[in-house]
Structures are given as C-alpha cells and as structure tokens.
Amino acid sequence: MIRHAKLIAAKDLRIEVSSKVLTAQILPFGVLVLVLFGFGIPPDRRVLGTDTDVSRSLLEQAAPGLFWLAVLFSALLAINRSFAIESADGNLDALRLAGFDPGGVFLGKSLAVAAELIVLELVVGLGAFLLYGPPLNDVVLLVATVTLTTGALAFAGILYGALGAGSRLRDTLVPLLVLPVLAPVLLAATRATESALFGPSSDGWAWVGFLGAFSLLYLGAGILSFGSLLEES
Amino acid sequence: MGWEYVIPGYLIVFGSLATYTITLLRRGRQLAAQLPPEKRRFLD
Amino acid sequence: MTTEMSPESVSGPSSTDQSGPESFSTTASKVTTVLGWLSLASIAALLAFGLLISPPEISQGESVRLFYIHVPSAIVCLYIAFSITFVGSVIYLRKQSVFWDLVAGASAEVGVVFLGFTLATGMLWGKPTWGTYWTWDPRLTSTAVSFVLYLGYLAVRRLDMDPVARSKRAAILGIISFANLIIIRYSVAWWRSLHQGTTLDPRDTQLDDSMLVSFFLGLVALSLTFAWLVIHRFRVAWLEHQLEAQQLEVAIAERTASAGPTGLAAGGA
Numbered sequence: 201m202i203r204h205a206k207l208i209a210a211k212d213l214r215i216e217v218s219s220k221v222l223t224a225q226i227l228p229f230g231v232l233v234l235v236l237f238g239f240g241i242p243p244d245r246r247v248l249g250t251d252t253d254v255s256r257s258l259l260e261q262a263a264p265g266l267f268w269l270a271v272l273f274s275a276l277l278a279i280n281r282s283f284a285i286e287s288a289d290g291n292l293d294a295l296r297l298a299g300f301d302p303g304g305v306f307l308g309k310s311l312a313v314a315a316e317l318i319v320l321e322l323v324v325g326l327g328a329f330l331l332y333g334p335p336l337n338d339v340v341l342l343v344a345t346v347t348l349t350t351g352a353l354a355f356a357g358i359l360y361g362a363l364g365a366g367s368r369l370r371d372t373l374v375p376l377l378v379l380p381v382l383a384p385v386l387l388a389a390t391r392a393t394e395s396a397l398f399g400p401s402s403d404g405w406a407w408v409g410f411l412g413a414f415s416l417l418y419l420g421a422g423i424l425s426f427g428s429l430l431e432e433s
Numbered sequence: 434m435g436w437e438y439v440i441p442g443y444l445i446v447f448g449s450l451a452t453y454t455i456t457l458l459r460r461g462r463q464l465a466a467q468l469p470p471e472k473r474r475f476l477d
Numbered sequence: 478m479t480t481e482m483s484p485e486s487v488s489g490p491s492s493t494d495q496s497g498p499e500s501f502s503t504t505a506s507k508v509t510t511v512l513g514w515l516s517l518a519s520i521a522a523l524l525a526f527g528l529l530i531s532p533p534e535i536s537q538g539e540s541v542r543l544f545y546i547h548v549p550s551a552i553v554c555l556y557i558a559f560s561i562t563f564v565g566s567v568i569y570l571r572k573q574s575v576f577w578d579l580v581a582g583a584s585a586e587v588g589v590v591f592l593g594f595t596l597a598t599g600m601l602w603g604k605p606t607w608g609t610y611w612t613w614d615p616r617l618t619s620t621a622v623s624f625v626l627y628l629g630y631l632a633v634r635r636l637d638m639d640p641v642a643r644s645k646r647a648a649i650l651g652i653i654s655f656a657n658l659i660i661i662r663y664s665v666a667w668w669r670s671l672h673q674g675t676t677l678d679p680r681d682t683q684l685d686d687s688m689l690v691s692f693f694l695g696l697v698a699l700s701l702t703f704a705w706l707v708i709h710r711f712r713v714a715w716l717e718h719q720l721e722a723q724q725l726e727v728a729i730a731e732r733t734a735s736a737g738p739t740g741l742a743a744g745g746a
Contacts, residue, residue: 359653363646367636377633377650380626381657384664391668410664417656425649428570431642435539435605442543442601443528446550446594447520450702453590457709461504464716468723 201304208300208308213315215285222278222316230274230324234331237266263332264393268386270324271317272353276375278316279357282309283365292365292430302427306358310422314354321346334397341404342396348408349389351415356381359422362429385414504712512705519698526694531687540605541688545695547598550591551620552696553703558588559627559655561707566651569644575718578644581651582634583710587703589627596620619665623658630654640721
C-alpha cells in the first residue's frame with residue numbers, strides 16, 4: 201500500500217510540476233483572497249483583543265480565520281484539480297484494473313494534495329503576516345497546527361472528492377459536500393492559530409489534539425472506503 | 434407578545450408539511466399508474 | 478448488476494394474488510391510512526393545546542409556543558431520521574439490499590425537511606427572546622451546518638451515474654455524515670463554551686402541565702408525521718426504482734430482439 205501510495209503521489213506531483221496549475225493559478229488565487237478580505241473588512245478599524253487589553257486592527261485580530269479561509273478556498277481548487285487529472289480518460293478505473301491498492305491510491309492522492317497545501321500555506325501564510333501584521337507567540341504550536349490541519353484538509357478533501365468523481369456535477373458538488381465537513385477543522389485551526397499568534401498557547405494545544413484526531417479518523421475512513429468509492433466510478 | 438413570531442412559525446411548518454405531503458402523494462400516484470400491479474409491491 | 482432484496486421487499490410470483498391496498502394506484506396502504514389519520518389528529522390536538530389551551534410562559538411570553546414544534550422536530554431529525562439513514566447505509570453496504578438504500582434516502586430527505594423546521598422555528602424564537610434572529614448559539618450553529626451536510630448527502634443521491642455505484646457512495650456518505658454530525662455538534666459547542674458565557678438556555682424554561690401536554694403532543698404529532706412521510710417517500714423511491722428496472726428490461730429485450738441470433742454479445746453488453 202505504501203509503495204502504491206508513493207507511486208501515485210509522485211505521479212500527481214509530476215503532473216503538477218509540469219502543468220504549473222498550483223504555482224500559476226492556485227497560489228495567486230489564495231493571495232488574492234487575502235487581499236480581497238482587506239476590502240471586506242475595514243483595515244483601519246481597531247478592536248480590543250479577545251484575550252488582552254491590546255488594541256489591534258480588525259484584520260490583525262481576524263488574521264487566523266482569514267488565513268484559513270483563504271487556504272480552505274484554495275484547497276477546494278487543489279482537490280478538484282486532483283480529480284480533474286484522473287477523470288479525463290477514466291484513469292481511476294485504469295488504476296483499479298492495474299491492481300493498485302485502493303488505500304494506496306487514497307493515501308497517494310492525499311499526500312500529493314498535502315504537499316501542495318504545504319506550499320500554499322507557506323505562501324498564503326507569508327502573505328497574511330505581511331498584509332495583516334499579527335504577532336507570533338509560539339512557533340511550535342503554529343507548525344503543529346499547520347501540519348495537522350493540512351492532513352485533515354487533504355484526507356477529508358480526497359475522500360469527499362472521490363464521492364463526486366466521475367460525475368459531470370463534480371465541480372459544484374464537492375464544495376457543497378466538503379465545506380460542512382471541514383467547518384470543525386476551520387474552527388479548530390483558527391482557534392489554535394489564534395493561540396499560536398496571540399497566546400496563550402495552552403488553549404491551542406487542545407484544538408491541535410482535535411485536529412490530530414480528525415486527521416486520523418479521515419485517514420482511516422479513506423483507506424477503508426476508497427475501494428468501494430472507486431468501483432464503477 | 435410573541436404572536437407575530439409564533440403564527441409565521443406554525444404557518445411555515447404546517448404549510449411546508451402540507452405541500453410536501455401533496456407533492457409526495459401526487460408523485461406516488463403518477464408513478465404507480467405507470468407500473469403493472471404486480472410491480473407495485475410495498476411493505477405493509 | 479444483480480442486487481439482493483431484503484425479505485420484506487422481495488417481489489415474487491406470489492405477490493400478484495395479494496389484493497388490497499396495492500390494487501389502488503396510490504402509495505397508501507391500510508397501515509399508512511391509519512397512521513395518516515393519527516398524524517392529522519395529533520397535529521389538530523397540538524394546534525389546540527399549543528396555540529389555544531396552554532398559557533404563555535412567564536418570561537418568554539407567547540413565543541414559548543414555538544418550542545412545541547422546535548424541540549420535537551430537532552429530536553425527530555437529529556436523533557431518529559439520521560440514525561435511520563446511518564443504520565440503513567450500514568446494512569446496505571453489508572447486504573447490498575435496495576430496500577435499505579431507499580429507506581436511508583427517504584429518512585434523510587424527510588429529516589432534512591424537519592431540520593429546516595428546527596432552524597426556522599429556532600430563529601423565530603430567537604428574535605423575541607435574544608433580540609436577534611441569529612446568534613452563534615452552539616445548537617443553532619451546528620444545526621445550520623448539519624443542514625448543509627445532509628443537503629450534500631441528498632445531492633449525491635441524485636448524481637447522474639450508475640445507480641449501484643451511486644447507492645454505494647450514498648451509503649458511505651450516510652455513515653460518515655453521521656460521524657460528522659457528532660463532530661460538528663461537539664466542536665461548535667466547545668468553541669462557544671470557550672468564548673462566551675451561557676446564553677438563556679431553552680431547557681431552563683418552566684413548564685406547567687398544559688405546556689408539558691403541548692410539548693408531548695408536539696413530539697407525538699411530529700414523530701407520527703415523520704413515520705408517515707418516510708413510508709410514503711420510501712414507496713415513491715421504490716416505484717421509481719421499479720420503473721427504472723422495468724425500462725431497462727424493455728430496452729434489453731428490444732436490443733436482443735433486434736440483434737437476432739448473433740446478438741447475444743450485444744444484448745448482454
């Protein structure tokens with residue numbers, strides 16, 4: 201399974217590198233969303249921080265949530281892309297017939313999307329720091345949050361992406377399916393990131409635990425169910 | 434105080450229930466008419 | 478693709494000599510007719526008690542009457558409807574029985590309708606009580622997310638693809654949606670508990686006898702109505718399934734007939 205996963209992940213990443221959809225389209229989209237949030241939320245409005253007496257700009261206070269929203273929307277594009285490259289010639293059927301382990305296909309596609317998401321999070325995160333200017337309180341907590349959220353987004357995203365695979369309605373169906381599922385992830389990631397940026401760290405680690413449990417749950421669900429999902433897709 | 438919220442609430446709920454019920458019964462009749470009796474098997 | 482039917486729904490030669498409700502071209506039967514009248518009677522009783530006989534509550538006033546629908550419909554959809562969908566999905570995956578697939582779908586659809594009622598009455602209750610239609614109350618928020626969650630499930634059931642593959646996907650989704658329902662509920666509750674004190678809790682409401690009767694009637698009326706709707710929704714789905722199968726049979730028969738003796742491969746394809 202691990203060997204198949206590596207093959208699939210390498211294949212997806214090679215396609216990504218040669219087509220440049222991630223760097224040329226998804227990354228600019230993520231950064232654009234950050235800029236657009238600045239139009240929606242008055243940049244000069246200042247609010248009292250939720251946990252301190254420090255007054256912050258509204259954008260700075262909302263930075264964790266806005267960052268994850270930008271990542272979430274961009275992740276939808278990456279998930280759709282991950283299945284768009286398969287659907288063209290009935291690739292998923294071909295992989296199944298070629299004897300690929302369904303769990304391996306799930307893991308491989310998830311890892312490829314996770315790798316893309318890490319790149320995305322680095323770029324969008326840098327953008328968020330530059331544009332919204334929040335402080336950074338706890339780097340370890342931030343790294344843990346980003347890592348586990350990436351896993352949660354990739355595993356749940358690929359599982360739900362497969363539910364719409366092979367249908368003409370995939371593009372519109374997958375966001376409807378996956379956004380309510382990822383709502384708790386967005387919630388947890390935002391709270392943990394708030395702790396990592398503004399402190400105190402202790403609140404954040406509990407949410408990180410939630411993110412870890414969510415990732416594991418979807419990792420297991422994906423490996424178990426991908427076989428049935430790929431059949432006759 | 435509160436009737437202006439109670440009445441719309443009851444109207445929405447029972448209005449929707451009535452609409453849904455009628456749609457369901459109509460659709461059932463329409464479908465049943467297209468099938469021979471031996472295929473109209475339901476559980477009782 | 479052959480599918481195994483569950484014992485309740487097997488249609489065999491013996492079914493033709495059964496007379497009775499099935500000879501009408503409706504989805505009603507003796508059981509559902511009785512159930513239907515019971516539902517209507519309990520709804521009438523609910524309206525009488527909920528709107529006329531029971532008094533307004535001391536602090537909430539008349540708006541407490543929304544509770545007699547709000548809480549029962551929440552109980553019916555969150556605890557009954559989606560559990561049936563979950564159980565039906567599990568059985569479908571194990572036995573591939575069309576019966577349970579359709580039951581899961583019917584229950585989810587009626588559940589979503591009731592979830593809509595829960596949201597609508599909850600918001601209407603919030604306006605006079607909290608002064609706004611929407612607060613980020615954990616229950617209200619998680620209910621709204623769950624509503625979209627099951628709309629997604631219903632959307633998968635309508636996908637334009639092979640019915641068996643679609644049923645399989647729907648069953649997997651029916652199972653993980655139930656897990657999501659719980660995850661959403663607890664994560665939202667946790668989120669709010671960290672950042673906001675307790676709001677006015679509906680469960681603190683003081684109820685006198687006629688209010689309790691109204692509440693109980695709401696529970697009975699909505700449960701009976703739910704059962705009636707699910708049975709009818711199932712039967713409509715069953716008829717759709719039969720019609721699809723029949724059309725397929727006709728199409729195959731036509732192809733084999735036109736292809737002649739050499740058409741075995743074409744007819745079977």
